[in-house]
Amino acid sequence: MLKILLRGVLLMLLTGAVNATPAFVFTAIPDQDETQLKQRFQKVADYLQQELDTEVRFIPVKSYAASITAFRNNQVQLAWFGGLSGVQARELVPGSRAVAQGVEDPVFKSFFIANTSAGLSPADHLPESLRGLTFTFGSKGSTSGRLMPEYNLREQFGISPDELFSRVGFSGNHSRTIALVESGAYQVGALNYKVWETAVAEGKVDTSKVQVIWETPTYPDYQWTVRGDLDAAFGEGFTARLEKALLGMKDPELLNSFPRSGFIPASNQDFEPVRKVAKQVGLLD
Amino acid sequence: MSSTKILSLPRYRWPGGVRTSLWFLLIALICLPFADLEISSLDPWSEMGRLLQGVISPQLMDSGLIFEALLATLAFAFAGVALAVVCGFLLALAFHHTFIRAICALTRSIHELFWALIFLQFFGLHPLTGLLAIAVPYSGIFARMYAEILGQVPKHPEYALPAGSGFFSAILYTRLPQAWPHLVSYTSYRLECGIRSSAILGFVGLPTLGYYLESSFSQGYYPEVAGLMILFYLLIATKKVWLRRWTLPLFLLGAPFFMGTGLPIIWGNVGRFFSEDIVPAPLRSGEANWQSLADWAGTIVIDQALPGVWNTLLLSQIALVVTGLFALLFFPLINRYCFGVAGRFPGHVFLVIARSTPEYLLAYILLQLLGPSMLPAVIALAIHNGALIGYLTGRNSNEIQLRPDAPERQLDRYFYELLPRSYPAFLSFMLYRWEVIMRETAILGILGIHTIGFFVDSAIQEIRFDVALLLILVAAMMNILVDLLARRIQRHI
Amino acid sequence: MTALAIQSDSLGYGAQRVLEPVSLDIRTGEHLILLGKSGCGKSTLLNHIYTENRNECALIPQGLGLVESLSVFHNVYMGCLSRHTVFHNIRNLVWPTPARVAEILPLLERLGLSDKCFSAVADLSGGQQQRVAVARALYQQSSVLLADEPVSALDGPEADRVMSLLGQNFITAVITLHDVDRALRYGQRIIAIQDGKLVLDERAERLTVSTLNEFY
Numbered sequence: 006m007l008k009i010l011l012r013g014v015l016l017m018l019l020t021g022a023v024n025a026t027p028a029f030v031f032t033a034i035p036d037q038d039e040t041q042l043k044q045r046f047q048k049v050a051d052y053l054q055q056e057l058d059t060e061v062r063f064i065p066v067k068s069y070a071a072s073i074t075a076f077r078n079n080q081v082q083l084a085w086f087g088g089l090s091g092v093q094a095r096e097l098v099p100g101s102r103a104v105a106q107g108v109e110d111p112v113f114k115s116f117f118i119a120n121t122s123a124g125l126s127p128a129d130h131l132p133e134s135l136r137g138l139t140f141t142f143g144s145k146g147s148t149s150g151r152l153m154p155e156y157n158l159r160e161q162f163g164i165s166p167d168e169l170f171s172r173v174g175f176s177g178n179h180s181r182t183i184a185l186v187e188s189g190a191y192q193v194g195a196l197n198y199k200v201w202e203t204a205v206a207e208g209k210v211d212t213s214k215v216q217v218i219w220e221t222p223t224y225p226d227y228q229w230t231v232r233g234d235l236d237a238a239f240g241e242g243f244t245a246r247l248e249k250a251l252l253g254m255k256d257p258e259l260l261n262s263f264p265r266s267g268f269i270p271a272s273n274q275d276f277e278p279v280r281k282v283a284k285q286v287g288l289l290d
Numbered sequence: 291m292s293s294t295k296i297l298s299l300p301r302y303r304w305p306g307g308v309r310t311s312l313w314f315l316l317i318a319l320i321c322l323p324f325a326d327l328e329i330s331s332l333d334p335w336s337e338m339g340r341l342l343q344g345v346i347s348p349q350l351m352d353s354g355l356i357f358e359a360l361l362a363t364l365a366f367a368f369a370g371v372a373l374a375v376v377c378g379f380l381l382a383l384a385f386h387h388t389f390i391r392a393i394c395a396l397t398r399s400i401h402e403l404f405w406a407l408i409f410l411q412f413f414g415l416h417p418l419t420g421l422l423a424i425a426v427p428y429s430g431i432f433a434r435m436y437a438e439i440l441g442q443v444p445k446h447p448e449y450a451l452p453a454g455s456g457f458f459s460a461i462l463y464t465r466l467p468q469a470w471p472h473l474v475s476y477t478s479y480r481l482e483c484g485i486r487s488s489a490i491l492g493f494v495g496l497p498t499l500g501y502y503l504e505s506s507f508s509q510g511y512y513p514e515v516a517g518l519m520i521l522f523y524l525l526i527a528t529k530k531v532w533l534r535r536w537t538l539p540l541f542l543l544g545a546p547f548f549m550g551t552g553l554p555i556i557w558g559n560v561g562r563f564f565s566e567d568i569v570p571a572p573l574r575s576g577e578a579n580w581q582s583l584a585d586w587a588g589t590i591v592i593d594q595a596l597p598g599v600w601n602t603l604l605l606s607q608i609a610l611v612v613t614g615l616f617a618l619l620f621f622p623l624i625n626r627y628c629f630g631v632a633g634r635f636p637g638h639v640f641l642v643i644a645r646s647t648p649e650y651l652l653a654y655i656l657l658q659l660l661g662p663s664m665l666p667a668v669i670a671l672a673i674h675n676g677a678l679i680g681y682l683t684g685r686n687s688n689e690i691q692l693r694p695d696a697p698e699r700q701l702d703r704y705f706y707e708l709l710p711r712s713y714p715a716f717l718s719f720m721l722y723r724w725e726v727i728m729r730e731t732a733i734l735g736i737l738g739i740h741t742i743g744f745f746v747d748s749a750i751q752e753i754r755f756d757v758a759l760l761l762i763l764v765a766a767m768m769n770i771l772v773d774l775l776a777r778r779i780q781r782h783i
Numbered sequence: 784m785t786a787l788a789i790q791s792d793s794l795g796y797g798a799q800r801v802l803e804p805v806s807l808d809i810r811t812g813e814h815l816i817l818l819g820k821s822g823c824g825k826s827t828l829l830n831h832i833y834t835e836n837r838n839e840c841a842l843i844p845q846g847l848g849l850v851e852s853l854s855v856f857h858n859v860y861m862g863c864l865s866r867h868t869v870f871h872n873i874r875n876l877v878w879p880t881p882a883r884v885a886e887i888l889p890l891l892e893r894l895g896l897s898d899k900c901f902s903a904v905a906d907l908s909g910g911q912q913q914r915v916a917v918a919r920a921l922y923q924q925s926s927v928l929l930a931d932e933p934v935s936a937l938d939g940p941e942a943d944r945v946m947s948l949l950g951q952n953f954i955t956a957v958i959t960l961h962d963v964d965r966a967l968r969y970g971q972r973i974i975a976i977q978d979g980k981l982v983l984d985e986r987a988e989r990l991t992v993s994t995l996n997e998f999y
Contacts, residue, residue: 302901705876706853
């Protein structure tokens with residue numbers, strides 16, 4: 006039995022080694038419903054494969070941290086990160102760069118939504134009556150679902166969310182946040198405004214049960230980040246071709262699946278505000 | 291005269307086992323006011339209704355994908371358990387060394403999901419991650435149980451061997467043959483646990499059933515959830531059909547080919563993990579000193595470890611007592627003195643389903659229904675473990691021989707015959723399960739209940755593996771202490 | 784007056800026949816002793832009598848049928864479970880009620896067990912356990928006693944004390960014994976069984992130790 010096993014393990018390692026011949030792999034933070042993500046990024050994979058003339062694979066992961074780890078471990082070479090996850094990933098991988106972002110991403114925002122039973126109405130600041138309610142973030146590593154909402158809550162109330170609310174949860178992703186606040190499992194939640202707008206437009210939200218009560222000031226969010234060592238693995242000029250391909254995504258169907266109106270260049274420097282906020286909130290050292 | 295005699299009568303005392311149980315009950319009652327047991331969901335019934343609707347109209351998504359996931363679930367279970375059997379057996383032979391015992395205690399006190407999260411950091415989504423996540427803790431478990439089983443074998447055959455027979459030959463010829471049936475039956479039970487563990491590993495990204503369960507669940511596709519669950523139950527329920535002496539080698543040989551390819555391992559990551567990631571942050575930066583390290587550890591202990599430990603204790607003590615109550619309620623369902631053959635059938639079905647549903651999965655479902663609090667976790671732990679202990683106690687109670695004039699009324703029979711006769715066995719099952727419940731309680735934190743797993747998950751999400759590892763070690767220490775305590779109590783009853 | 788009328792086809796376990804068909808009348812007030820070697824079928828006959836007449840009989844079975852993890856008190860109390868409500872039974876299990884203790888304690892005193900009232904049966908010696916089973920039968924207060932070797936683990940004087948206690952407290956009794964001498968002292972009617980057949984059915988005063996010894 007031992008021999009069989011050893012042979013099996015050896016085989017696995019060998020197949021691993023064989024597979025190491027470059028297939029270009031990318032991932033994305035699992036920030037909303039998986040089916041949607043798979044559809045969207047399969048389109049991206051097909052597009053990139055065509056543009057780059059190499060095999061391109063999309064690997065879905067189960068958590069923000071897993072996408073960062075895969076990127077850091079060089080098991081994926083490109084990732085669609087949020088503001089915070091991008092900053093975290095680039096800190097861990099010297100030489101990696103933010104190369105492209107959606108037209109909307111430099112001025113991204115979060116929505117605070119509330120179940121109508123909580124009796125909150127839309128305003129230009131967060132109401133005092135938020136104290137003592139139940140509240141859910143999205144994923145622990147989300148920019149629009151965690152970092153920026155937490156930052157704004159701390160700014161306005163001067164205390165941590167744990168002290169402000171009677172119960173604080175993490176729904177896991179933006180779609181779940183809508184579902185949980187709509188069902189009343191939590192009274193208030195915060196999420197990515199794009200996910201909200203798309204869900205409302207598609208009629209997936211019962212707006213008689215849940216509504217937006219506040220929107221945050223804008224901040225930079227999602228971006229495509231690549232590793233710095235791509236050219237060494239995939240040939241000279243690969244990164245440049247990749248950048249061009251990402252910025253050149255013009256197919257409306259593809260853009261709609263994000264949803265973004267187009268892609269523009271990005272640099273690491275663009276996300277400096279996110280890094281500062283993350284330090285302030287204590288999510289970065 | 292006779293009245294003075296009655297006065298000198300010793301006061302009635304509850305039997306030792308009952309007194310121990312009452313202490314546990316008292317502790318759980320004290321924990322209750324501190325525990326958050328609210329049903330925070332506004333309308334649990336509508337969600338429950340949707341789930342039930344899904345159950346009556348189960349659906350399978352892409353059957354090819356699901357078949358692959360099913361095979362991967364089995365592959366990880368078989369390969370992981372097989373590797374653990376080999377390692378566990380070798381470790382069992384050296385189990386008298388304190389060092390080996392300590393290593394085994396440590397490996398088994400860390401939950402397989404925690405192991406998976408650790409291996410994910412440097413192997414990534416590679417089959418080795420899933421394989422080791424099962425094999426490492428199971429080796430520790432096997433080592434202890436195998437050592438116990440081998441230790442209980444009669445010693446005289448070994449004693450009678452000629453001098454110089456050699457350590458291994460002696461074991462092969464005397465202890466192993468005598469212990470064989472017990473070893474096989476325990477290993478087979480553990481294989482079932484392995485299938486459950488393997489399925490659950492999908493929740494962190496390995497390509498097993500849990501992967502698709504999590505996806506369907508989090509998107510509320512309940513018909514798909516129901517389809518997957520039914521598939522899972524069928525897999526466990528038909529184990530006797532597909533797992534035969536002659537199919538076992540096929541499964542073992544086939545296992546390495548069905549774990550998926552994942553992403554290639556890059557060995558540099560392994561070195562980095564051990565030399566950088568898990569080194570406490572203050573030691574990584576240049577000016578390391580004891581003060582900064584103490585501050586670092588102090589902050590983590592006060593802000594994360596203590597609240598995590600406190601909540602884990604609260605939840606696990608309450609869950610333990612509810613588990614016991616459930617088990618005592620459940621076991622008559624399969625007792626031959628309570629129901630006829632036909633009457634026991636539904637009980638058997640219920641107990642099989644409840645005990646083959648991993649508590650992690652049950653808690654996940656109940657969290658969706660009842661909203662986030664400790665309540666769904668308590669119910670999930672109690673249903674799964676209550677059904678398991680109920681089954682074991684019930685099986686045990688079927689060996690009881692009632693006297694011809696045993697009470698005829700069912701309740702009299704339960705309280706005066708079955709319960710007292712089954713109680714000692716029940717109690718030792720419970721004490722053994724205490725550590726398991728504690729370990730599971732910790733892991734449920736990943737689902738958002740603020741037990742220690744919550745803080746471990748947070749640290750991993752924040753890419754702070756030094757913190758995560760420290761917290762995992764705290765959780766491990768808790769389990770080891772509970773294990774020691776349980777064995778002490780067991781000896782004193 | 785007939786207390787028990789026994790009519791049976793041949794008895795046995797499965798295909799194995801242990802006892803030939805039996806027809807037997809036991810009169811009220813009669814104390815009947817079943818004698819015979821072990822395995823001759825006397826326990827089988829006794830169990831048959833019990834299953835046919837559960838409601839009138841108190842039983843002391845061969846294995847005693849005690850719940851070892853419960854106290855002596857609770858085991859004795861079990862003789863009367865059917866006379867109380869389930870609620871009372873549960874209450875009495877959780878904590879002994881003074882009224883029941885007052886009933887049971889004198890009984891234990893006569894059997895020399897009063898100091899063991901609240902001890903677990905598991906902690907008692909074989910002889911003590913046998914006396915607990917006797918106490919349970921006495922507490923049941925039925926008119927008929929069926930006892931299978933009720934004094935096998937007791938020494939001479941102790942055994943005699945228990946036998947006379949049983950004799951005084953039951954109007955009718957069927958007791959299996961293997962001690963011929965004791966059978967003659969306490970029985971009014973003796974039945975001997977050999978190879979599954981009733982080979983002797985006689986008033987005790989007409990028998991002597993030597994005639995009975997033939998059956999061993």
